[in-house]
Amino acid sequence: MKIIRDPGRLNRLLKALSRSGKSIGFVPTMGALHPGHLSLIKQARRDNDTVVVSIFINPAQFGPKEDLNKYPRPLKNDLALCRKARVDLVFLPDSEIMYPEGFCTFVHVEKLANILCGATRPGHFRGVATVVAKLLNIVVPSVLYLGQKDAQQAVIIRRMVSDLNFPVKVKVMPTVREKSGLAMSSRNAYLSEQERGNALVLFRALNLAKVLIRGGAKDTVRIISRVKQLINKHKNVKIDYIAVMDSMNLKPLKRVTGNCLVALAVYIGKTRLIDNILI
Ligand code: AMP
Numbered sequence: 001m002k003i004i005r006d007p008g009r010l011n012r013l014l015k016a017l018s019r020s021g022k023s024i025g026f027v028p029t030m031g032a033l034h035p036g037h038l039s040l041i042k043q044a045r046r047d048n049d050t051v052v053v054s055i056f057i058n059p060a061q062f063g064p065k066e067d068l069n070k071y072p073r074p075l076k077n078d079l080a081l082c083r084k085a086r087v088d089l090v091f092l093p094d095s096e097i098m099y100p101e102g103f104c105t106f107v108h109v110e111k112l113a114n115i116l117c118g119a120t121r122p123g124h125f126r127g128v129a130t131v132v133a134k135l136l137n138i139v140v141p142s143v144l145y146l147g148q149k150d151a152q153q154a155v156i157i158r159r160m161v162s163d164l165n166f167p168v169k170v171k172v173m174p175t176v177r178e179k180s181g182l183a184m185s186s187r188n189a190y191l192s193e194q195e196r197g198n199a200l201v202l203f204r205a206l207n208l209a210k211v212l213i214r215g216g217a218k219d220t221v222r223i224i225s226r227v228k229q230l231i232n233k234h235k236n237v238k239i240d241y242i243a244v245m246d247s248m249n250l251k252p253l254k255r256v257t258g259n260c261l262v263a264l265a266v267y268i269g270k271t272r273l274i275d276n277i278l279i
Helices: 007-019 035-047 075-084 124-139 148-163 186-190 193-214 220-232
Strands: 002-004 024-029 050-055 089-091 143-147 169-173 237-245 261-268 271-278
Touching: 002 007, 007 024, 007 050, 007 089, 007 124, 024 035, 024 124, 035 050, 035 143, 035 169, 050 075, 050 124, 089 124, 124 148, 143 148, 148 169, 148 261, 148 271, 186 271, 193 220, 193 237, 193 261, 193 271, 220 237, 220 261
Parallel strands: 002 089, 024 050, 024 143, 050 089, 143 169
Antiparallel strands: 237 261, 261 271
């Protein structure tokens, strides 16, 4: 496994591989790898000749009051996990090389970036879209692997790839959960034991929505209100948003008539967790 810090070097290496007909699967991450990330890497390994994983805690997607400095950085363990998963190349750039002095070009995926998580985290998806655009230009992968865990991110990146003609296929992999149902997330590390217990409410809330919808409930105001009631029974839990949407374009639905995406963001103490379910 090669560890490469220089974008130019990685680009030259990967272009040579592409020219020789090798397919490249790419998994962008912020590190603190867990089984959710590993499921994307495993799929990339199954599908491609070469697997590239980037580990980059992208400052552009953190707000000034967010957790950039305390975001977990277990690099040694991450590299060991990549090696075990038979990753070929790890891209490990530093912030100065990704955002050199004078950097001022950003990708803004209008409409989709300011709603839901983007409403609470202004600029977050501008940072995400910009770094993914940069990474796609550096890696030029055949397939980009994303997780359904970050549903809005996946919709935004698909939109950007289509709108800006990035020559890459996007594969979105299902959310990997702990046995309890809690969606795996690097941010779960912030939770105390008691908060971990409270965090189970996210999955329970999504399951309640599923049961209601499968049972024939259509009115999304009523569905959301039932889900809110369930969450509000817990102390130290604060709802950011609950939404029932079209999974392709994130448009809120008044009535559920077919497939839909139910997504929510909830503060467990100070930690903001997101989760979603496709129904
Ligand atoms: P992150 O390191 O949080 O930026 O995540 C990197 C990629 O892993 C993103 O495409 C995420 O959606 C995906 N991911 C994170 N957690 C999970 C999970 N529990 N299941 C599936 N994919 C995940």
